[in-house]
Amino acid sequence: MRGDALKRLPRMPGILLALAVGLGACGDQTEPAPSTNRYVPDQILVLFRDDVTREQIDMLNDQIGAAVLSKSPYTNNYLLSLPSYVSVTEAQSFYRASDLVVVALPNYYFDLASSLSFIGVRSFIGVSP
Numbered sequence: 264m265r266g267d268a269l270k271r272l273p274r275m276p277g278i279l280l281a282l283a284v285g286l287g288a289c290g291d292q293t294e295p296a297p298s299t300n301r302y303v304p305d306q307i308l309v310l311f312r313d314d315v316t317r318e319q320i321d322m323l324n325d326q327i328g329a330a331v332l333s334k335s336p337y338t339n340n341y342l343l344s345l346p347s348y349v350s351v352t353e354a355q356s357f358y359r360a361s362d363l364v365v366v367a368l369p370n371y372y373f374d375l376a377s378s379l380s381f382i383g384v385r386s387f388i389g390v391s392p
Contacts, residue, residue, distance in 0.1 A: 302369035305347070306332065307354045310365040311339040319363055327357050342370065 307329070311320055320341065324331065328346040335341075345354050351369045358367035 302351060302371045304351060305345045306370040307343050307345060307351055307358070307367055308370050309341050309343055309358050309367045311341065311363055312365055313339055315339060315363045323358075323361055323363060327354060329354065 320331075320339075324343065327349055329343040329349075332342045332344050343354075345351065349357075355367045355369070358364045
């Protein structure tokens with residue numbers, strides 16, 4: 264019975280585990296349409312160097328037209344909204360070229376039920392597949 268509940272969990276946008284501590288699940292909580300992107304199409308996650316100021320970040324974002332949706336309270340991780348004329352791939356290239364940036368990633372969708380199964384949480388909490 265509990266296994267069925269896990270299978271019905273929605274797909275949610277998220278980030279890689281390395282960034283999860285900083286931002287957690289962010290952005291649009293809707294499920295993507297079949298055969299579309301595996302990430303939120305108008306968002307990017309950017310980890311700036313620790314010594315980079317908010318003013319520097321804002322100046323860089325202005326160059327591409329990105330807007331801050333959220334910032335981690337613990338790190339220099341930002342979830343950014345991209346303008347319609349900039350693709351996630353273009354934004355990744357832009358941010359990766361900056362010496363202010365550690366990493367820039369799409370805001371990937373992930374399936375919570377599959378993730379729980381992968382990391383062994385189902386067996387740990389006694390839920391059968």
